[in-house]
Amino acid sequence: MSGLCGWIGHDGTAVENRQLIEQMLKPIVRFDSSNAQTLIGARAGLAVAANNNGMHLYQKAGILVGLWGHVKFQDASLNQLIRTEGVAKILADNWQVKGEKILAGLVGEFSLCILNEDSGEVVLAVDRMGTRSLVYQISREGLVFSSSTDSIIQHPLIQPEIDPQSFFNYVYFHMVPGPGTIYKGQQRLLSGEYLVFQKGTVKIGQYWKANFSEMESCSFAELKQDFHDLLRSSVREAAGNQSVGAYLSGGTDSSTIAGVLGEVSNEPARTYSIGFEARGYDEMEYARIAARHFATQHHEYYVTPDDVVAAIPHIAAVFDQPFGNASAIPAFYCARMAKADGLDKLLGGDGGDELFGGNVRYAKQYLFSLYEYFPPMLREKIIEPLFLKMAGGINPLPIRKVRSYIEQARLPMPARMETYNLLGRYGYQKVFTPEFSASINSEQPCILINDTYRQVHASSLINRMLAFDWKFTLTDNDLPKVIKACELAQMEVAFPLISNEMIDFSARLEPRLKLKGTRLRYFFKEALRGFLPDEILAKQKHGFGLPFGIWLQDHKPLQDLAADSLIDLKLRNIISPEFIDKLLSQHLNEHASYHGTMVWVLMMLEHWHKQR
Template identity: 25%
Template sequence: MCGFAGLITPSTGNLVERVEHMLAPLFHRGPDDQGTWTDASTGLALGHRRLAIVDLSAHGHQPMHSVSGRYVIIFNGEIYNFADLRKDIESAGSHVDWRGHSDTEVLLAAFELWGIESSLGRAVGMFAIAVWDKQNQVLTLARDRIGEKPLYYGRIHNEFYFASELKAIRAQCSQHLEIDRNVLAEYMRFGYIPAPHSIYQGLYKLQPGHMLEVTAQGVANEPRAYWQLDANVAQETRRVFEQASDDEVLNEVHDRLAAAVKLQSFSDVPVGAFLSGGVDSSLVVSLMQAQSSSRVRTFTIGFEEEAFNEAPYARDVAEHLGTDHTEMYVKALDAAALIPLLPKIYDEPFADSSQIPTTLVSKLTREHVTVALTGDGGDELFAGYPRYPITAGLWNKVSKIPMPLRRAAGSLLAMPSASDWDKVTGMLPARYQRSINGRRVNRMGQLMKARSLGEMYIRLMSHWQPEDNLVIGGSCGGFDSFPAYDNGSIAAMRRWDVNQYLPDDLLVKVDRATMYSSLESRAPLLDHRVAELAFSLPEHFLVREKVGKWALRKVLDRYVPRQLIERPKAGFSIPLGDWLRGPLRSWAEDLLNPSRLASEGYLDTDKVSRMWTEHLLGKFDRSVNIWNVLMFQAWLREIQLPQQFKAADVGKEVFN
């Protein structure tokens, strides 16, 4: 796990100094080693910061050259099946004089034997790669299939830049970067920035499963996919599972997950796991512990607010499995202390508020281990979100109602405030009050007006709606990113999440939070072979009686009693609404100052102020909308401050 940066420029002076300047703000991604390589004839500079995980010796140093000298690579991530690839290379008759046992060296040997694209197809792992082909004078950028590792690129004036994080590019050309207002509108809509966009004009994210070739003159071709989930799920495989019994499917799911966990548990440094006590993390930890002769280290975060506290559930699972468990309780003051660091950690505007507990649990975990396995991906792949069957059922009913009547009903539901609706829903029996409240009734009013399943789902996943027109001079896209749903509406919603929500929100959150503490996270459920299996399963293996992740729950039953797991899904959330009205209020009001918003000229001041007032008065819970604004405002303040990146200082301020 590492970070890298590079550039191609016609101005060949000071190449080493320039790439080192780009590497400085990436110190946290690789505190163990630094390396650079330049080619003055082409104006190419490659830089790398290393977090040593496999082959801790100098033989793992990057940039690394292939044996023939044709390829030079900088690489962030892990190739989990590198030992098998090494055997395949040797059995193919290639006589490689191995210098060490790193996956980077194996990857280079694979490039020489099979070529870059074919090698990527054979690799199992998470990665972002930049490799220079001296023979063909081509730079290839590539990103892993699901999008666990980040990779930004773009051409600014006559120079081509690429890096693991935007801050590395900003360190070289901040004066030339302009905020893209349309992208800002998309950020306000979702709370994250969907690929291939970045917050800046001219800079992009390489999409998951894609590769990009760049000439020696810094001219990039269009990115192309080397892997696509739908294309790799054969209809024949689907037909096999349609005829399979429950036990046959469960055994296949178990074996494929166990194999992924085994691969990802390999390391030359200590390994642990995040444990929330939910299905996904509990299953990963169960499989880890079943394969380990020693107690697995597990870590969790708890909250003093009981409604948000899952630590007791995690503790019960840890005790049952016999793990070596550590927990940490978070207070509002802990969040307040962390918040000023979030713009540095997340690099571009990012507003998933679970970034706070994720960053804190990463810091806690790094005090004990260097690698942590996570349960990320289970909900998207195996249909774990209640919103899937609920939205499918709602659309099935709503779509039968004539549109004029739907619009009228929607307006009726959306017009009263959430607090007014709460007075009505408060008269319902207690068992209904958790699922039926004013905020949900208001949201239902929006969804009733949707013209398609795609619009309904994307609206459900949106914070600020496109018609809110919050960003001055910017506008959101429509609803055409939703995939066709030939295999069912739930499959389409899962596919949209795997395309966008998972890589651009959840995996960004985990990557930045863990890497800021120099912790490597690994997600066995995101092994692409597990993903292909999940999308080949008929729906009845995923959702039964409107409860998702049926297959994962049944596999987990083999290790953990159901009563330790079964409870309403909470997610990794914090009491943000209360905190914004309480200990975070003064910080928020400083960033939301109307005169400041007006002078910056990005956001509609009246709309922001109205949202903030409604939240403070308890009229609506506007915490999600306001958090999007606050994280942009905090980020904007951060990039406007003078930046002095020194490798010795970066990361020291965290949690001190």
């Protein structure tokens, strides 16, 4: 996928500046060896690395413009000019006239920089879903920026210092959520954000926010037709003129993409699936059902524990900060299959759950929300005193379930969604050393969660949860997981279900069409009934989950790697040695899948350290 990097405010000769920008480029092209172009000024540098028409640069009279990604304008006249003048020049010309208003008319997936050496002004922006990340740091009246933190720390203006708070946030979220990064002083632009830097000061703004039209009503037939048209146009545009295949997990999203790809390309889609020899984890049969239904050219690979051992150091290296989503492993092996077949790009189904209401917790939170309809007097004077004072362990199962329901339902949103958080279940005081705990704010994850939830402009519970997940599930987790896994395999990836047009369509769907009672993604499934196989529509959601904890029980090389990693992590005085010992000796034997997740998160933290 490559990236973008640059700076303003650092003096050097033309030769020195070119050497510096090339040094910053090294981490960006380390894995996929993309083509790169650079622009050099007197006190500035800018570079973009990309393949397949994802690189756009322009320089004239002190103006430097770089764009990484694929974009178009909502203004048809500007789109006409792209063919003759290029998108970078159009951005330069229109920024001088319209300022940040030009950003609102951009659609696609991108990160960009507009730099004016004469005025010292720099503009940075990322797309509406934050698909292409952009990090920045101010230093001595200068600004350094890049799509990668590893690139920024190559610059002499930057003295990298790891932020302990980010380690805590990582263990809580299993990734470092934006706008923070693993380094102090470095910040990541959030989805739909832009930055204006001038004379040492920074202004952050949003050129786009989700706008839910919750009262808009259209006929189902009209919505279904619009949806099918959008699916075809989004897949067609994502595929472009490249050699393209599709991830196929056997779920509704990946199966839909595979089926539509075959339609728009007028040939069998090439599809790629991962399986596991582990009970309860292998979804290959559903992938085969979809492959047969759409007559795809199907390819399969069964990931083994040995594959996991081999991939872990590489997965840790390709991420520029700690990342703990184990599904990056199967995503990588899938992309490697496609690369071996000579493909240029894979299409992923990510985003369907978060646009159309497909996550199981949406239904759970709906059920919890019903508790609010009981009169406060009844809840506070009768129900809660009756059930919450009962000793939990000695009562019959139905009573325990009612008690658990009340305990969770009485919590406000979004705290109610965090009752299953792994770190919360352990207790952070047991997980971290006292010295480390004294250096962080244990409330920061909750502050970030609350701030994100409250900034959502929606009245319905389902839309508030969807917009919340656009940040934490998509931008911070699932999208970088797939993008970086594909980068490691030297494969491009695109996500048709989160095209700008699809986001707008989702925002105007009535809430009841996303979650009808407890029926998940109601409209999505009904609109695709007859197109997708019935078995796919009826299956329970699973995906590419890795059976790491299960394999850890009896695979010696995996056990050794995990144990060695966590023993080394003890020496960093972050995680309590007593907790690590208990995790490996007791917790894993109690529930391998559940506690295996924490082993993975801590192991990947140590391997990230080893790659620095």
